[in-house]
Amino acid sequence: MQKIAILCSGGDVSGMNAALKRFVEYTQAKGFMPYFIYDGFEGLIDNKIVRAKYSDVAGIITRGGTVIRSSRSERFMEKSYRLRAIDNLHSHDISSVIVLGGDGSFKGMQKLIQESNICFSGIPATIDNDIAGTEYCLGVDTALNIIKNAIDAVRDTASSFSRAFVIETMGRECGYLALVSALTGGVEMCLIPEIPYNLDNYKKRFMKEMKEGRSYFIAVVSEALKKSDMILEWFEKEIGMESRKVVLGHTQRGGNPTVNDRLMAYRFVTSAIDGLIAGERSSVVCYNDGGFSHKDIGEIAFEKYTICTDLLKLGMEYEK
Numbered sequence: 001m002q003k004i005a006i007l008c009s010g011g012d013v014s015g016m017n018a019a020l021k022r023f024v025e026y027t028q029a030k031g032f033m034p035y036f037i038y039d040g041f042e043g044l045i046d047n048k049i050v051r052a053k054y055s056d057v058a059g060i061i062t063r064g065g066t067v068i069r070s071s072r073s074e075r076f077m078e079k080s081y082r083l084r085a086i087d088n089l090h091s092h093d094i095s096s097v098i099v100l101g102g103d104g105s106f107k108g109m110q111k112l113i114q115e116s117n118i119c120f121s122g123i124p125a126t127i128d129n130d131i132a133g134t135e136y137c138l139g140v141d142t143a144l145n146i147i148k149n150a151i152d153a154v155r156d157t158a159s160s161f162s163r164a165f166v167i168e169t170m171g172r173e174c175g176y177l178a179l180v181s182a183l184t185g186g187v188e189m190c191l192i193p194e195i196p197y198n199l200d201n202y203k204k205r206f207m208k209e210m211k212e213g214r215s216y217f218i219a220v221v222s223e224a225l226k227k228s229d230m231i232l233e234w235f236e237k238e239i240g241m242e243s244r245k246v247v248l249g250h251t252q253r254g255g256n257p258t259v260n261d262r263l264m265a266y267r268f269v270t271s272a273i274d275g276l277i278a279g280e281r282s283s284v285v286c287y288n289d290g291g292f293s294h295k296d297i298g299e300i301a302f303e304k305y306t307i308c309t310d311l312l313k314l315g316m317e318y319e320k
């Protein structure tokens with residue numbers, strides 16, 4: 001019986017557990033033997049490879065994080081450790097590995113498959129939504145809902161005082177989380193790396209709105225800019241409003257996965273396994289225009305993700 005393994009790599013996301021559940025169910029339904037690789041690439045190097053059973057995944061669909069844990073592995077970047085990982089896979093007779101992770105993890109796997117006969121399927125899973133070739137990465141919807149709840153809660157307190165709040169969101173170098181959160185949270189300012197901004201324009205707008213009766217502001221600032229403290233000071237000095245900063249940090253990575261992420265987990269995993277069965281060797285499952293496709297890792301690993309134009313246009317309206 002053919003053996004397929006799965007691992008989680010890089011930042012965890014809500015929805016990974018749903019993906020693991022589907023992995024165990026669907027591999028078995030297709031006549032394969034499922035394996036878990038614990039602790040991401042670190043566990044692959046250290047041979048933490050264990051036969052997965054249905055009892056491992058029963059009841060985990062509601063939980064954020066990943067029951068098989070994740071890691072950011074420096075060692076996997078070194079060939080000697082990758083060769084050890086390949087030996088470990090061979091010793092278990094595993095021919096295919098599914099990786100839930102971001103493009104850094106996929107690049108690592110790309111090297112491994114060039115050095116072996118292992119087949120690989122990548123499932124985009126990062127709250128940053130920054131993988132080229134796919135519109136959606138697992139976990140984004142849950143992260144956006146966490147941020148939405150935080151913004152709504154901050155609005156309650158902001159509107160009870162005359163205060164400005166600077167809310168810093170994750171996203172690494174990508175402003176997607178910040179932009180979508182700003183739009184759906186109805187905030188007054190949105191700063192992301194993809195859109196140039198002019199604080200004088202914001203000042204003109206805010207001063208006018210204050211004259212008309214506005215008493216508080218909420219700004220969403222992407223962590224990529226590293227400017228949250230500067231914007232806080234700007235509100236204090238230039239706008240003349242007492243200010244507070246809220247760094248949402250790792251709260252954005254946890255929590256009960258949304259319906260959308262549970263469903264996307266099922267769909268991504270099903271497509272990954274179907275792809276491996278159909279002979280895909282080195283592909284990433286991509287979601288675009290409502291459907292799934294397999295793109296070769298070489299095609300997307302070194303491309304840069306760009307936020308779609310209509311969203312960027314909406315983001316450009318903030319400053320006006």
Ligand code: F6P
Nearest residue numbers: 011072126127128170171172253
């Ligand atoms: O890539 C996901 C992410 O949560 C980024 O948004 C963030 O910059 C980074 O990981 C944080 O990494 P760590 O969990 O290693 O602190």
